[in-house]
Amino acid sequence: MGKHKSVSYSTGWSNPIRVSVSARPKAELSYGNVDVPIGGSVTLTCSVNPSSSTWKYFWYRGVKTSEPLTTQDDVILSNGQIRVSQGGAYWCRGGRGDPVYYTDYSDSISINKIVANKAVVTLEPNWSEIYRGETFTLRCEISDGGDTEWDYEWITASSDKPSEQSEYIVGSASTHHSGKYWCKGKMKNEKSSTDWSDSITLTVYNKPKPVVKVSPSWPNPGDLVTLSCEVEHPSAGWRFYWYKAVPKPSDNYLYSYQLLPGSSNGTEEDSYIVHGHTHTAGYACRAGRGDPVFYTEYSKPKFFWSGDFHASASLKVSPDRVQHFYYDSVSLICGGNSTSWRVMRFTKDGDLSYCFSWGTMTGSTCKIYSYTQSDAVYWCESGSGEFSNTVTKLSW
Template sequence: IVRIYVLFSISNSTADKPTATLTVMGRLIPAGGSVTLTCSVNGSTGWKFDWFRYGQQYPADGSSGNTEPDGTIRVSEGGEYSCRGGRGDPVSESETSNKVTIWRTVSRKPSLILEPNWSQIYKGEKVTLTCEIQDDGGTQWTYEWIPTNGRPITSSEHKTITATELDSGEYSCRGIRDYKLTEWSDSVTLTVKHYKPRATLSSEPKYMPAGGSVTLTCSVDGSTGWKFDWFRNGQQYPADGSSRNTEPDGTIRVSEGGKYSCRGGRGGRGGPVYYSGNSSEVTIQITDPNKPSLVLQPNWSQIYRGEKVTLRCEIQGGTQWTYEWRTTNRNSPSSSEYKINSATESLSGEYSCRGKREGFSWTPWSNVVNIAVSNVYPRPAASLSVNPDRVQHFYYDPLSLSCEGNSTEWRVKRFTERGYLSYCSIWGTMTGSTCTIKSHWFDSGVYWCESGSGEFSNAVNITAQRIGNSIVFVNMFRPFTKFSIEIFLALHKKQIIKTILFDHSDHTVTMLKKNKMNTEDVFVADICQYFSLKSLFLQTVAITSPVSSSVPVMFIIGPVVGILLIILLLLLWRCNQSKGDTFF
């Protein structure tokens, strides 16, 4: 019976061998400090504990073995720790506990360096973070980085980033070796912009006198580390690229006119250079000392709707100017004259001009001319009448213009289609208030009266025509009376031609042009016959339309026209006999 009991006890002890448990409050030992390890065996008592570091008894002499209920030990070195319990005689040992890693902080703080040291980074640029630890040359450090931003974890001293928006944030690092940790480095903040930056070019001033210079300044979005390339009229400036310079200077002095721009570039060092976008162009202009004079012709202080005026930009000295105008109209010319053919209120405003020629040479802006256009016509102080008063006039024909008003000092002026302003004393003879135009000085244009006190008459447009082959009416058509005879005079190469029209209606026959009768406005049946002494033939034009009458029209018209024709021929024969002409 005794033998069986002993065998049972041994078997039971082997099957129920307990496992020790190792716990620690805080696994990081501060610099110069320690932590407490606690070992226990399944909540039971009476145990003595052995301690192990890296699987070896700790301390090596076993001096730290201690008894429950203490079961603790203080350690100041990093490493992997475990424990085991034992009790009884002979000693019954538990299973070894779990391993616990303890880290010791060393009093070293790494330096985190950003290369290039840019506070603002753009998408696609490459930067490198370097974690530097001042050391005595012991075992090589491995490194821990925060944040990882989803990138593969690296234990390298260097962290290279090709920037995206996800890389924005604060970065820190620390070193690890022999269960020792350095402190975390100070953080470095990366700000990654998603867009490609554009350079900005400024100049103060944008105008320089001949022989002078101006300073251009280039920058990129307020960021640093850029070198700048310069361009003039789209080409690198200077051609050898010698002006490339670095921030914070970013300036260049130029003495040539032209369109300038710049571009920033940074990076390199074995990698590609990252370029900004080109800046907007800045035009540098050389100021020419000649200031234009802007003249308004006619020089009226008040202009009324529909009137015609011309602004002329005059520059003394030099040739081949092109012109720029400051006006209310976007479609201004590049010539020296700005013509307003029909003034409207929208054209009111201040006008000035300047000249430009090759080499980006500009004159200063001219004097300002203010144009005020009114829709309200004033009552003229005088009236201008034309004699003879007809629609068309011919060169070399006598023509006089008379001013009628309160003043006795009227002068007739004109502004011709060719842009010349002058008084009657140049192209005519002024007698009292009447101007008679000299035949060889007659010209088309605007004519008006002007007094010595600045009063004006109405303006009259007169068109001078050269004598051609067309017939021009002296008097306009008037309504015909029934069975009346109207005789019209026309000019044709200074010969008088008599044109006779017959009409038995009460309606108006429209104008006779170029030897043709226009009958669109005749609404009843008519027979019009006319003689032309130039062509000496009789032509009959028949126009038909329904006439409400119980008597056939032709039976009435035929005899009447025959009688009238005989009377007319007799009258014409007698008239020509009295002048000594022969009709046939």
């Protein structure tokens, strides 16, 4: 028999397929809210770019090396999403194939669980209207906080933000402390916090200057005179301090102030009774509150005039007549046991000034002209602190 030759066969080449090898993708984690409300949950979403229906998603809480979360771990899983009700740090990654090929982990997100404890902002002292220079303390208090250790977070509409402490102490208030303040507590070593407190509004005003009033302005000798003290932006906590105005002709200041009897610790009442005065006198007040005491400015002094004609200081008018003519010059002459004098004027508009503003003071005499005057009363003050009891209303 003859030998057969063996024959080999092959197919043609297949169409080519392109395989692209990319770097390992990194999962991306997105979220809408990081605070879990009381009794609620928040939703996190995991994705891989480029997306594919073949990806499965694995979720982690606490540390990346832990086992993936399951529905038994107080979470609800769906394709690429998870609903969580516990606080903590969360990661995700994608995986596919068998054996599973994993993407890189996503960046982590810290979820904060809101607890039932209530945060409250309190202010000490307990008045919301504060003045420049006053001391105040804001506190973040946690109701039913028990033995839990807390950190604190503040937000404010003011330009000065408190640090992460339970107290915010300001030794000298400024206008930039004005605004709304909120706080919340965060449990130490846990991703849980209270909800934000209700806000408290703080308004810082410029230091007030009170107004003292005298009634009556023209008492008969021996009458009782009532002083009252009014503070702008009325608020709680004030005590009132009452002073006699003492002339200081040789000083740049018009008056010094001496505390009246019974006023060293202030009075709760905003009024004060002056007993038994028979001569002209000036009075002032100021208010104070807090510890240490924050004082307002002194009020402008207010005067009452009494007709005691036996005073050691006096005021005479020259020429001494009831009616003066327009463009007349009039001399107001101070007399008494002093070498230093000034003549004061108090207008019906409440303007207090002395002679050099509207006349010429030479020694004990103030020379004035009718065209410089307004409806006012005049008196003398001595260098030894005396007021003249002859007060003159001049008319032209």
